[in-house]
Amino acid sequence: MKLGIVSDSHGDTQVIDEMLKRPEAAGVELWLHAGDFTNDAEYLARMSGCEVAMVAGNNDWPRTGMPDSRVLDVAGHRIFLTHGHIYGVGYTTAYLEKAAAEQGADIAVYGHTHVAEIAFGEITVLNPGSVARPRDDADGSFLLLDLQPDLLPGIKLVRMR
Numbered sequence: 078m079k080l081g082i083v084s085d086s087h088g089d090t091q092v093i094d095e096m097l098k099r100p101e102a103a104g105v106e107l108w109l110h111a112g113d114f115t116n117d118a119e120y121l122a123r124m125s126g127c128e129v130a131m132v133a134g135n136n137d138w139p140r141t142g143m144p145d146s147r148v149l150d151v152a153g154h155r156i157f158l159t160h161g162h163i164y165g166v167g168y169t170t171a172y173l174e175k176a177a178a179e180q181g182a183d184i185a186v187y188g189h190t191h192v193a194e195i196a197f198g199e200i201t202v203l204n205p206g207s208v209a210r211p212r213d214d215a216d217g218s219f220l221l222l223d224l225q226p227d228l229l230p231g232i233k234l235v236r237m238r
Contacts, residue, residue: 078152079104082220083121084111084160084188085207087136090120092209092237096219097125101235105221107151111188111205112136112160115143134160134188148180153226155180161187161204174200184222184230193218193234201230208237 081102086093096102108127110118112134122129133143137160146159157177164173166187177185177200184201192213193206206218216237223231 078106078224080151080222080224081105081108081127082111082186082203082205082222083108083208084205085113085134085191086110086117086121086209087207088114088117089209090117092217093117093121093124095237096208096217097121099235099237101221101233102219109149109156109158109186111158111186113188130158132158132160135162146176148182152224154184154224154230155182156184156186157182158186161189166190166204170194170196170202174198174202193220195220195232195234197229201232203232205234 108129110129110131112132113136115131115137118129118131130149145163149156157180166189173185186203191207194204196202205220208217208219211217218236221233
């Protein structure tokens with residue numbers, strides 16, 4: 078199953094439109110939006126025609142009813158999705174990884190730092206960076222994830238150039 082992962086769009090729906098026009102985004106069956114802004118995640122759902130799993134970020138406050146984290150079972154994998162601010166990801170991903178492990182997840186997805194990360198270990202840790210306001214590159218980024226049961230995930234970082 079092909080998943081798209083995006084975070085920290087911060088109200089820039091134009092960049093979401095640009096992301097969806099990228100050939101790499103074709104065929105995505107499920108998008109994960111790791112917060113900042115959930116309104117953008119709703120826009121992504123409308124424009125892509127796909128389901129979008131979303132969580133609240135630190136800039137989504139005080140939006141009610143939106144969880145800070147959630148667990149998704151997808152194609153034989155368990156994904157822990159969060160924005161990350163409540164787990165101190167600006168300093169370390171150790172607390173995020175612990176929370177993911179407690180949920181039985183093999184993949185942890187977060188945002189918040191605006192810096193892309195792909196780290197393999199007992200838990201695969203993924204951050205798509207910011208699609209709109211990157212801190213690690215002049216252009217935004219998002220991730221593509223190919224999930225199949227009993228296989229390691231296929232992961233591709235896509236820069237918005």
